[in-house]
Amino acid sequence: MEIRVLGCHGSQLPGCGLTSFLIDGTTLVDAGAVTSVLALEEQARVEHILVTHAHLDHIRELSSLADNLCYFRRGTPLWVVAPEGVIAQLRKHIFNGAIWPDFSAIPSAENPVLRFMAVRPGEASSLGHLRVTAIPVHHTVETVAYVVDAGTGSGAPAAVFIGDTGPTDEVWAVAGQDRVRAVFVETSLPGELGDLARLTGHLTPADLAAELGKLGRANQPQIYLYHMKIQYLNEIQQEISLLGNVNIHVLSDGQVIRI
Ligand SMILES: [Zn+2]
Ligand SMILES: [Zn+2]
Structure with a gap:
């Protein structure tokens, strides 16, 4: 499995993309930085997007991706994969015909740019060559982590993408399984802002x-x-290095990880 970091920041500034990962060129986890990073041909290869939650920093370039694919005319829809509640928020607040067109009915309901696929937490779904399972985590709105298995065989490696979250339990039990090679997890704020982290679910x-x-x-x-x-990047990195855990890595935009 190849994971390309399109954006890994919790704030947006020039050169700093918001959360987005691209798996094997075809599956996105979140859409904070997609159309600002990928060439049009790369955008057209995306088949699925796993949405952790509906906060704008995780979905904002889904709108421009849908618009670009509308004119690319590739003939297959982009599947927006999320729990039912998150899909309802996307439909109500973004693809509502007011803020942005309803691309699930454009150019036609039979052959749309977007299709929504509701997943039930805890149940695995096959998406192309990947197997994906959503697991609820603890943020200020409905949010899930995604466990992504690189195939259906028992020996296939897996990666876990934990959406925005405060302290949580269920996903760590899965991340503790031997097949999991990589865990992507937020660390948004420094210790001095611990109260704010608790308040905002980080x-x-x-x-x-x-x-x-x-x-x-x-x-x-x-x-x-x-x-x-970004305002606290140095402070956060210092606190992380004091943990002394050699398995911990701070991501950069553009980095590619293979497991
Ligand atoms: Zn959030
Ligand atoms: Zn966020």
């Missing part, structure tokens, strides 16, 4: 250390951090 480095304690396995997966507020 993690500090100290929270992250407590979360990693839930993995319960000797050989931990590689841990990739993202969604940092």
